Amino acid sequence: MCNTPTYCDLGKAAKDVFNKGYGFGMVKIDLRTKSCSGVEFSTSGHAYTDTGKASGNLETKYKICNYGLTFTQKWNTDNTLGTEITWENKLAEGLKLTLDTTFVPNTGKKSGKLKASYKRDCFSLGSNVDIDFSGPTIYGWAVLGFEGWLAGYQMSFDTAKSKLSQNNFALGYKAADFQLHTHVNDGTEFGGSIYQKVNEKVETSINLAWTAGSNNTRFGIAAKYKLDCRTSLAAKVNNASLIGLGYTQTLRPGVKLTLSALIDGKNFNAGGHKKNSITTCWSWRRPLRG
Template sequence: MAKCVIGEGFDPNVFDSIKLPKRPKPKNQLAPTYDELGGECSGVFGGGYPLGAVKLNFKTKIGDFAEVKAGGSLNNDSGDFFGNMSSSYAMKEHGLTFSESWDTSRTLGTGVSHEDNLVDGLKLGISTSFSADTGDKSCALKAQYKMENLALTMNVDGLGTDDSTVGGSSVFAYDKFMVGYQMAFSSENSELSKNNFAFGYSMGDFVLHTSVNKLKEYTGTIYRKVQPNLETGVQLAWVSDDSEATTFGIGCKYDLDENVTLRAKVDESCGVGLSLQAKIREGISFTIAALINARSINEGGHKIGMALDLEA
């Protein structure tokens, strides 16, 4: 039987200097805020439908610390044009982000936020706005704290105006279940302007969300990712004291390939929405969408829109 002999020049401690790479620990997913509950359906029903307008959007980044956005929208019916421009500057080592914005209604906005520096998961922010036409000024304070099983928010809007609002929300998440509450108090009316409850259930590719707003408006969404390139959704809203306010919709989003996305949706009034979004080349994408009144095709009421997005 062969024997392994360690020579005199061999250092048995040599293996102590060899360091194997450590596997990174999986980062726990943070609980969503109240406004983020049910957001999975937004990609099915909300995005990709620039209806009734022609839009141009531009975005560029300057290194890792600055981002500039500009956009314009022309309303097909009224011919009104609306444009906006915004920029943000980040100081990541200090957790600070500075932002400013301007639009064609001559409204100026500024903001400062501080995130994940004092405490992990804590974000603090202040924003102001000023209208050059009316002279109106306002200020808003916001705070958000996220951890694995809990998300809290608090905000004060309309500081400096006659109608300031104090609001807050909380979401508790356990395993696949989420329960949330949202409230807002208006100083002008001295009453609760929001008194909302929500429940969610998420399995990754299947998400169920329901909410009750002011104890009279009931909403619900169901999201299902059938395949990696196919997403479907159903949404329903019902108001207890107004039977005509009931809304219903079903939609889907299909990625034909990595450059082309198709969307379709149908609502309770037989409005059929269709959308085609194509990436022409790196940094350039084009979207065209239509909303067809299928109940009365000959009576008109159809909408069409398109958007061009540029990124450099």
């Protein structure tokens, strides 16, 4: 059976090399645990050092495996409540149905989505529909895979305006240690990425993007190096001369420390420049019990 990703996960390996291992300007903590009755609790908090703003969220999840049901409740510091009900692999193998709702008590605003996804062998597809009586927006995507090649399409249709508001294509190739991904968004935004796993310790990635009708081309390279099973180094640079450096150390199971720096290469000696910063990010994750 082929492991065909969703449309959003196309090129994920390259994105992870660019995004993981950095924590610019924030302190973060993640906590997870599980009660004896099978209820999973997870919470996370962020504090941004430049603005002093803090945010957090709490999530509880309960699974009824015999019926393929999962109930999830969410709350965040913006006082938004969310409820999600998922039914998976019961009506058909690989079929997942989800009802996702949110409610803001302060304003009385309500919203919801119906989601469906289906994965079998070498394809995956899905659709989301906003619950909006004034005219729902319909989202859809599909990915086909054959001998390492991947082709995907993503769209959204605004029924209130009878207009196609999103029209994206993607093409890529995936092997054990190499991935190539290209995409076109709405016929105006073009992008591509290359991921290469050199060996068990070294991963590299290249990212390129540009917009039709402008000279704004974005280019970046990134690499990750594992010193050992507990320590890793990360580095990236883009065509704007922004340099990112990261150091991650697992102090003990579930406790991780990340030191990261963002440097403006054009103003390297300007220590007071807002883009020259060194920050610390703590992550504590308690393994699930039960």
